[in-house]
Amino acid sequence: MPTPIATVAGPLxxxxxxxxxxxxxxxxxxxxxxxxxxxxxxxxxxxxxDLTVGGVARAAFLLLVVWWAWIYTTWMVNWFDPASAAVRAVLVGVMLASLLMAAALPEALTERGWLFVGAYVVLQVGRNVAGAALLPRGQPLRGVFERLVVWSVVAGALWLAGAALEGDARLILWIPALAIELAAPAAGYWVPRLGRSLTSDYDVAGGHFAERCQGFIIIALGESIVVTGATAADAGLTFTVVVCLVVAFLETAALWWLYFGAAAAHSRAAMAASDDPGRLARDAYTYLHLPIVAGIIGAAVGDDLLIAEPHEALHGVGLAMVLGGPALYLLGESLFRLRMIGSTNHKRLVAAAVLVALALIGGHISALALSAIVAALLSAVAVWELRTPAGPPPAPRPRVP
Incomplete structure (x- = not known):
């Protein structure tokens, strides 16, 4: 059993x-x-x-950065109490750095590279340094943050060095920097002489962590509604545009329904009951939520393209967004479910395969017809699952050494 973090050396x-x-x-x-x-x-x-393969690749890279900034802060707040004025001050500072980073996203590879990486490095390093400083020596969690500081400083040096380059050349150093960030949790933040952290040392409040990640899914789905609603208003609410808006909403609602069903409740229960919730938080939420979020963003782009040109057929990247976004979402959810409760949902995997197969006809029908098929398919899966008894939550899975 990990030592309760708030009872070491008296209340913290x-x-x-x-x-x-x-x-x-x-x-x-x-x-x-x-x-x-x-x-x-x-x-x-x-x-x-930039509806090209390169544009999607750049956006995917930046999504990883955005997610890493958010999920690391979620880890911190799972441990630290925002009722503390010092913790609240750290969160406000992290929020400001996040705002600057987000503002610079469109020009991260052009004019605003220094602002983008400067805000991100300050966010990551500053939050980790603050976490270590707020804990007394000998507190087990302090060792975790000291290792975090080392990894974030090493990655930060590459981020800042890359900003000195021009355009896509920055990726020569930024990709290794991001790779270091992504590998750190899996490596247990190993540092010479300090060793590595064990997930059993993290003492995660499983229910809180699950709800925070579910909140990010709501953020992504809400953004989809905002983008499609604003696009529809700008296009003029003609009959066709209203139909497109309805189709886009039904697709978003189906995605919401598919995530916040019995599996979400079972996952919260599994997190709360696990003897190593830190491992589940790392695997299922820190890593495996990424394809789910990416799928929602892809679907949102597809909805925007639908409203912009409903009668035109989509090709290339546009077609990939309409079909690939929901397919990636379903795949990510299946991997998440497999890690959390040890089973897959075959209906969702079949639906993802059907979405991929629709690419054969997608370029020959209108965006409206294709999006209506996608929305109908996702809704059918949601209704099908609703008719299937959810059953009791599964027993907690034994901890993997």
Missing amino acids: RHLRPRDGSEQTITSVELFFDLVYVFAVTQLSHLILD
């Missing part, structure tokens, strides 16, 4: 209690999330402004 006023009480999401956390609504919107617009 900056940490959330680990006394068995339910950890709630605070207003500060919700306030922090507002910046990431803007960040996700920026990513959607990046793809729409």
